[in-house]
Amino acid sequence: MIKITTLVLSVSAFVCLSAQQQMSLQDCELAFQKNNLQVLASQYNINMADADILQAKIWELPQISGYVNAINPEDKRVFDVGRAKGVEVSQLIYLGGKKKNEIQFAKSNKELAQLQFSQLLVDLKTELRQTYYNLIYEQKKRTSIESQLKYMNDLLSAYKTQTDKGNISLKDYVRLQSIVIQLNNDKIEINNNILAFQQKMKVLTGSSERISLDLPKTEENELLVSQPFGDLEILKEKALVNNADYLYNLRLIDNSKFFAQWQKSLNTPDLNLGAEYDQNSGTFRNEINLKVGIPIPLWKVNKGNVERAKYAIQQNEKNSEYQKLNLETQVESAYQTWKNQYDQYFELKPVDLENLETVYNGILKNFRSGNVSLIDFTDFMESYRQTVLQIYEMKKQIMISAEELNQLVQTKIFY
Structure with a gap:
């Protein structure tokens, strides 16, 4: 009977592991390119634009x-x-260059469709990478909380026994219990966050399995210390050259001019x-x-349509001016956000983080030995819990803000 039970448990563990897909960031990006339904559907906009060009070339029977x-x-x-x-x-x-103008307008529409597709790829890839980092650091938070919770639950159980025997006051037991309650609340909140990010990652990668992510320590350190190429002004210039959303608004001016030319030729x-x-x-x-x-x-x-097309040109010119100002402002804001997060984290020295863990382990050991009072122990544990969560949050925000900057500049900007 024992052998059968062991076999069942082994099979169950294997099934659980099989249903969990271990993926690196590169694996996620590859799955995204192959399986993302939104990307696959949007590609047809370019095909439809090709069909419009073909249609524009056809004469009346x-x-x-x-x-x-x-x-x-x-x-x-x-x-x-x-x-x-x-x-x-x-x-x-056809006279007046109607067919030529119609074809030119259709080709301009295809260029706009390609830019829209490029921007969609950038937006979704940014969402994928940010979701990846969110998941990574929420998992790290959970690991830390679970480790603390295991120790505190064992300690709380021992205190419960002593409290029931009258050896320890109920006040001390309740003090420990409050920390356990807070740790459990943290765990529930983190698990809910993980669940939401996992669902988003499934949609982005087209995966039906639960995804487990991994970020090696060396790769994490390289990402954290990365610095952008050039200063803020250089980043703005790069954004104006590469940002597909901004280029779309620029091309929209040419597109409206082609449309106006076509409408004008319809008067012939x-x-x-x-x-x-x-x-x-x-x-x-x-x-x-x-x-x-x-x-x-x-x-x-066709006089009315010609007039309407002229106003569309003026409107798109004003919109492009707004988009330029908006893009430059967004780059500046994203850069400053990244720098604030970066500076905040690197105010901490590696020795500070080592000291935190050293003191944590020392507090646990000395509390067991009776060298640390309960009040000092609980105060430290609460401070440690908050500090660890804040450190992981700082790391995550560096990654997230860097991805926002990448999304705007749309070229390699980090070492």
């Missing part, structure tokens, strides 16, 4: 019409096809050119005639 005699009043015959019939073929000829009348064969109803028998038709340009039939 030629038209053919004909007639046959229905009633011959002279010979009192019906459908006298042998002596009275005709046929006409015509083709609409088109030529309808054709040839006609008539067997018996014209001046001559079996005559072939050339037919030419063109609307009389008494007024501009």
Whole structure:
């Protein structure tokens, strides 16, 4: 029976491990590129833009019409096809560069679709990387809290026994219990955060399994100490050159100009050119005639759309000015946010972090030996709990703010 139970537990543990997918940041990015449904769906916008270009190149179909005699009043015959019939073929000829302008506008739309797709990739990749760092540091917080909680639960159990025997006051037991309650609250909050970030990571990577992430210590240290290339002004210049969202607004000006040019060309009348064969109803028998038709340009039939297109150009020019100012402001804010987080964390020296762990281990040992009072112990444990969570939060915020800066500049900016 014992062997069977052991086997069942082993199989269950294996199943749990199999359902958990261990992934590095590179693994997450690769899965994102292959499986993200939002990216895969957005790619079709470019395909549809290609189809619009193809459609713009297509001319109107030629038209053919004909007639046959229905009633011959002279010979009192019906459908006298042998002596009275005709046929006409015509083709609409575009004038004023309509097709050229329409194609140019369609190509501009494709460029806009490509820029929108590029920005979507940047936004989603930033969300992926930020989610990754959120998960990493929430997991580290949980590990620390669980370690503290294990020790405190064992201690609380021992105090409960002594309290029941009357050897320790209820006040001391309650003091310890308050720390355990706080640690449990922290654990619940952290677990909820982890659950939310895991769900987001599943959507971003297209994975149906629970994802467990890993960030090696050496890689973490390299990321934390990374510094941006150049100063703030250089970062602003790079953003103006590379930011797809800003470039989209710039190209939108050209796009509106192409549209205005196309609308203006629609005021030019088109030529309808054709040839006609008539067997018996014209001046001559079996005559072939050339037919030419063109609307009389008494007024501009597309004047309203032309005016609207002109206003669209002015509107997009103002929007691009706003986007430039907004982008530069966002880069400045993101850079300062990153620098604040960076400076705050690196005010702590490595020896400070080592001392924190040394004192923590020393407090635990001395409390067991009776060399530290309960009040000093609980005060330190509360301070230690808060400090550890704050340190992990500082590390996380350095990563998050760096990704926000990357999102805006959209080129390699960190060493």
